[in-house]
Amino acid sequence: MTPPVLSVRNLRVEFASRRGVLRAIDGVSFDIAKGEVLGVVGESGAGKSVTGLAVIGLIDPPGRISGGEIYLSGMRIDNLSPEELRRIRGKRIGMIFQDPLTSLNPLYRIGDQLVETLKTHTNLSESAARRRAIDLLAEVGIPAPEKRIDGYPHEFSGGMRQRVVIALAICAEPELIIADEPTTALDVSVQAQIIALIKRLGRDHGTAVMLVTHDMGVIAETSDRVAVMYSGRIAEIGPVRDVVQSPLHPYARGLMGAIPTLAGDAARLVQIPGSMPRLSAIPPGCSFNPRCPFAFERCRIERPEPIRQGTQAVACHLYDTAAKETAA
């Protein structure tokens, strides 16, 4: 069997701060297969972005990956040298950030940014790279690409800029795309187009996609599987339909209760009473226990590990058979 495109095992990311070491990611594991879209949801500060940055090797000091392993198509990449990692970034892993307005260098023509990236990762000549850049712009749906290629970022609308960003992320045909809230900064009217584009590109090229978003509606529409993150851990992960229709983790149940039937403006996560603990004050046991209506003693002492439940995996003591009787 071929290994998954991305395999993250027990990832831990820590930030050194004045108040000591803060653990932003604590034991996260997941896989993404070829052509699969994994949606990642969770409240602000849950660790979604940090997970993505760790995979692509862009955690800057004072942060560091302090434990676990990351495999790209079976090859371990978390312990590579900075130069080896650089060669993977943009070539085998493409990244799309939240804000297309600030992702592009304002002083460079978009064609130059594309050609520069292409020439960094391929042996294409200048003119071949330029032709490829035009093809790429066409592929991401930019009209009249042979003209627009010489434009500067400020001459493009937000949606068009995000298309350019996507073209830059996919230009070397990566195996994996990490899209960190690619539509949050965009007009509602273009959000759906961008999501559709990412989905189409992933399908056409067999690319694995890690799609971070706050929008459960988007996840339900595009993802194959979904991971629900809470304070640096994965609370629940499984096929989208199962997690959406029958969420297991109390936190996930709270989230899914918030999905509106009509995809659209109200599709934001609804706040569950209370708020996520700060990194400096994560309670012992399950970090969700202060907000959990079902919390019992064990939840305040012992940290739950993921437990298989059919197609889903859930990190909750309620599903530990030994503990089930006490909870009921």
Added chain:
Amino acid sequence: MIVFLLRRLLQSLAVMLAVALIAFTLFRFVGDPINGMVGQDATQAERDALRQNLGLNDSVVVQFGRFVGRTVRGEFGLSYQLARPVNQIILEKMPATLELSLVAGLIALLVGVALGVFTGLRPRAASSRFLLAVSLVGVSLPTFLIGILLILVFAVWLRWLPSYGRGTTEQFGWWTTGLLTIDGWRSLIMPAFTLALYPMTLIIRLVRAEMLEVLRTDYIRFARARGLTTRAIHFGHALKNTLVPVITVAGLQFGSVIAFAIITETVFQWPGMGLLFVQAVQNVDIPIMAAYLLVVSLIFVTINLIVDILYTVVDPRLRSTIQRPA
């Protein structure tokens, strides 16, 4: 673009006119010029005739108009003290000041940008902290003190460099240059460094601050996520984005380098316009003072125009906002 440049040009003209007005009033402040021109025993009739001849009976506006007309033609009259045409004297002294300022400006720009990038890329390194501490000294010590210290060390104690003058110069038409001989350079190095120190430290600090800021931006993070080389990111994407503010400050600083040359030229007895101006002030030689004022302002205004044009070359966003005026 053209409209923008024309508007800038008009503004520059207005500035020059204002400076001309100041220069013009300088003359009127020192009292009746007739007193300085005729002997003690001149009769009132002689005085009146001279007054009529010189056009001093005309209205102020007409006189100012005439003054501007002469200025445009480069006629500043005779120096009271040297009794020679002022434009000749200024032209003689100009190359010395321009060479000094140009070399100082280049030192400030090149060393300033290089060290600014260096310290910006390694904000926490001991070498960066040391450089910044030293540069703080550069900003806080007065120019004349630095000049005198340099003279003391390199001219008096070590005897490596001459303490004053331009050294050997060569003549090209009206231009005299000290840049073609070793001796000229030996004389130039201390005053140029003294003059460069202040703008250099400013540029170091500015480039450093801009660099730190730019390195935190999303487009730099995205450039890294695309796997571009560190070199392309630092010296292409980041450096280019620090240039707009650097051009502003460098341009303004070049203007003040020429102004500050007054002090440096005095300390090193550098035979330029600055020294000429100081001597003119001591002797109340109004035509020279007025001419100096106008020439330096002209240089200032020209630099500002160049800076405006450079902006639009570097930053495409400015090009298009300028094309579509609000």
